[in-house]
Amino acid sequence: MYILQRVMNRLFVINKLGIFSFTFFIVIFSSIVMHRLEPKTFPRWFDALWYVMTTVTTVGYGDFYPVSVAGRIYAIFIFLVGIGIAGLAIGKLVEALGAHRKRREEGRLTFRGKNHFVIIGWSEKAKYAVSEIIETHPELEIVLIDQLAVTPMTHHNLHYVQGDPSMESTLNQANLKEAKSVLVFSDDSIQDSALADGKTLLIVTSVERLTPDIHSTVEIKKEEHIKNFRHAKVDEFVLSHETVSRMAVRSAFSKGITDIYTQLLSHKEGENLFEVRKKAEWKTYKDAFEGLLRQGATLIADGNDLAINQKLDERIRDDARLYIICSKNVYESLK
Template sequence: MYILQKFFKQLVVNKLGIFSFTFFIVIFSSIVMRLIEPETFPGWFDALWYVMTTVTTVGYGDFYPVSVAGRIYAIFIFLIGIGIAGLAIGKLVEALGAHRKRKEEGRLNFKGKGHFVIIGWSEKAKYAISEIIETHPEIDIVLIDQLNVTPITHKNVHYIQGDPSSESVLMQANINDAKSVLVFSDDSIQDSALADGKTLLVVTSVERLNQQIHSTVEIKKEENIKNFRHAKVDEFVLSHETVSRMAVRSAFSRGITEIYTQLLSYKEGENLFEVRKRGEWKTYKDAFEGLLMEGATLISDGSDLGINKKLNEPIREDARLYIICSKEVYESLT
């Protein structure tokens, strides 16, 4: 009796042991019932079906033992099998609950590739995630922050809890295989210099681990851009200056904020897209007129907005042509 008590106590603790013992009981009982009553259970699957329905429910009555030996063993299945199966199901539910808790707390590694990494949770990060999902519904997003529980629940969003400047945390987010990273400034830090310093530390750690990643960072002070350029950051967003400049422009040009909104949001009207150079486009004029005929307006080559001043110049081989058009037109172009 003591040996049995010790065995079951160990079984309760060991999840793998529970599932292994449950599997053994089901298979062994199926074999025993088939051997005891071959007429009642003409096939091995019939015996397995009887055992499974007995240990998980009260049975369906389509198969049942008729001999004394068969019924005695059925009692064993009732007493032992049902208890073990219930324990196994309970452990399975417990394991699923533990996995969900670890996921919500950001303690699970992300193993996908080609994903977006967003560092720092705020309302800005919330809108960024919404915009990314709206633009690319199937892309995976990894959010890194130090909150105890994930602030957002979405099938595309995986949360990692920890210090974003830590190599181990970035590796949890599989930064090596990430496509792009967006680093938002820490709004809890009032000093702009300190906030930019923290952002620089984070993006430097990211660039050290993945030099091919496309990085975009939010900066508080324009004078700090040179430090971020030294860290090989690809894109910069000046949080305070950008909003102020947009507000001033709207004060002088009524309705211009609607244009900004359309260009900045995938949900609103026309949008900004990048297209590849076509073989028949020799000059910028060829590209401009060709795109215009298809419903798109060529506005720049990279950051160069002076397309209209060099329409007769040949297009560079590494040109990055940006157009304004609707989503439908862009899809027809690509």
């Protein structure tokens, strides 16, 4: 009994691969032994395997059982050793699954996917952004980078990475080189706008240095800092304070304008803003405008150029990025 106790104590410190390998060996070896000891009781090798599996898992259907003395003696060995080993293996499996889930929740796993969307910095704004992406692009994988102890939100498409986003190791853990786009939110815990933008600039500089071709969108607190972010080759800017203030002022003078903004910014209600590619039959902006209008969509811009109505007779570039306002159903029909 002392020897058996020593063996079991050693098994508890053996790694998981060793436990599973030994359990597999015991099951296969015991199946072969039982088949050899009692060929009449277990005419097929699978019958012996079935008996061993129902025994070590303590199911015990009773449809097969040894009748010879040798078979029963070996069955005692399976009771004493096999059941304990199988229980230990199942326990290790449950422990491994729990450890994997804990590592995922704590953001300590490396993301291996491609063409994903990276969000840096958790806040209420980031929460709304994640919800919007899940709503509009349910197939898209999202990687969130922050320094929280555990993931602030759970979803099968959301993967959390814990760490300093200005560090290359953290960005590599998020597999930024294979990402489709990155969105950097400003740190709301920093009250000084200059310090908040300084931290954001440090992060986006690390991002652009590691992946210069990635499409980056950054939230900025002060408009005069845009020139610094342009130097860092940031693609898009969102002015948090100025945008909210301007919307508030316009709503004060133009009743109902905030409803228009809400519809354009959210895909959950009303008409929405979409991007479409140029079609072969669209030679000029007028062709595109009239063609889209017949299908229920309104052309409003080419890239950041909103003066479409002033250049209807001009030719459309092949690489034009046309933006339209329409319902989701109309957009789906245009794709």
